[in-house]
Amino acid sequence: MTLQAHPHIQxxxxxxxxxxxxxxNTLIAYENDxxxxxxxxxxxxxxxxxxxxxxxxxxxxxxxxxxxxDCSAKTINRKISSLRSFFKFHLKQAVITANPMxxxxxxxxxxxxxxxxxxxxLETLFRHxxxxxxxxxxxxxxxxxxxYHTGMRKSELINxxxxxxxxxxxxxxxxxxxxxxxIIPLSPALTDTLQDYVKSKSLYINYPVDDTLFVTTKGKKxxxxxxxxxxxHYLSLITTIDKKSPHILRHSFATHLMNSxxxxxxxxxxxxxxxxxxxxxxxxNTIEKLKDVFKKxxxxx
Numbered sequence: 001m002t003l004q005a006h007p008h009i010q011x012x013x014x015x016x017x018x019x020x021x022x023x024x025n026t027l028i029a030y031e032n033d034x035x036x037x038x039x040x041x042x043x044x045x046x047x048x049x050x051x052x053x054x055x056x057x058x059x060x061x062x063x064x065x066x067x068x069x070d071c072s073a074k075t076i077n078r079k080i081s082s083l084r085s086f087f088k089f090h091l092k093q094a095v096i097t098a099n100p101m102x103x104x105x106x107x108x109x110x111x112x113x114x115x116x117x118x119x120x121x122l123e124t125l126f127r128h129x130x131x132x133x134x135x136x137x138x139x140x141x142x143x144x145x146x147x148y149h150t151g152m153r154k155s156e157l158i159n160x161x162x163x164x165x166x167x168x169x170x171x172x173x174x175x176x177x178x179x180x181x182x183i184i185p186l187s188p189a190l191t192d193t194l195q196d197y198v199k200s201k202s203l204y205i206n207y208p209v210d211d212t213l214f215v216t217t218k219g220k221k222x223x224x225x226x227x228x229x230x231x232x233h234y235l236s237l238i239t240t241i242d243k244k245s246p247h248i249l250r251h252s253f254a255t256h257l258m259n260s261x262x263x264x265x266x267x268x269x270x271x272x273x274x275x276x277x278x279x280x281x282x283x284x285n286t287i288e289k290l291k292d293v294f295k296k297x298x299x300x301x
Contacts, residue, residue, distance in 0.1 A: 008050055009034045012089050021179050023155075033082035037061055051096050055103050058083065062104075073107040080106045113284050114251040121238045122148060122252065129237055135204040135217050140230045142197055143214055143222070147231075147246055150174070150184045151253030151271050154227050154246040160213040162198045167191055176272040184270060254282045259289055 131137035207219035235244035
């Protein structure tokens with residue numbers, strides 16, 4: 001199935017790209033979901049006009065995903081979300097007069113608390129683990145430090161620029177999802193470390209360097225795979241949890257703030273969440289900690 005066969009898909013993708021300014025990875029995910037859906041429709045029912053797509057057709061596709069392809073509830077809900085956005089867009093464009101997704105309900109996903117690393121383990125990482133005494137080691141330590149101290153996403157860190165550091169306010173500007181900017185405070189010591197890192201580039205790197213903040217010894221911007229390898233290597237030294245990724249430091253940042261009594265709305269702003277519901281998951285970790293304290297300390301627990 002090609003985009004030319006369904007120009008409505010291309011119109012929707014152009015909207016996401018140029019108006020919503022979604023990332024390339026997000027666009028690919030939407031495209032794959034929509035191509036899969038329309039390929040199924042054509043195979044099962046032949047060519048169908050947009051206005052003739054009904055809820056039973058959609059439920060049939062979802063049932064096939066669950067039974068034949070063994071898709072998880074999370075994956076199915078993501079595909080439902082893609083279709084919802086797609087038909088909502090075309091409803092506004094008057095391509096259709098009724099949204100076939102109105103009666104579609106996704107499967108329930110069991111709540112899973114975000115994993116995080118204990119504070120004392122991270123203290124061990126930054127105080128006692130030895131990093132190589134070269135540019136690579138310096139970059140690796142600073143990358144991990146910034147991920148934990150700010151809670152930013154790996155894509156946000158990779159795209160940081162030298163001028164995003166604000167020495168006067170001890171803060172750093174981050175470009176998040178949908179190109180939304182937010183300001184994250186830094187400790188004065190971390191601000192100084194970042195500025196010293198920027199000034200040292202010319203001493204360590206003999207290649208042309210743009211204003212990308214974190215670069216390799218060849219002056220290249222870090223890629224997601226490198227960042228994942230860095231996190232996995234060093235986190236393996238201090239924790240036995242299964243997930244050892246850059247994102248686990250974001251979870252740890254949020255959980256430690258909540259456990260220390262931080263305001264939920266403040267944590268939401270620091271993380272760059274568009275909805276408070278995305279941040280509330282970290283309150284469950286706080287409640288679990290309180291339950292654990294109660295069981296250990298209360299004589300009637």
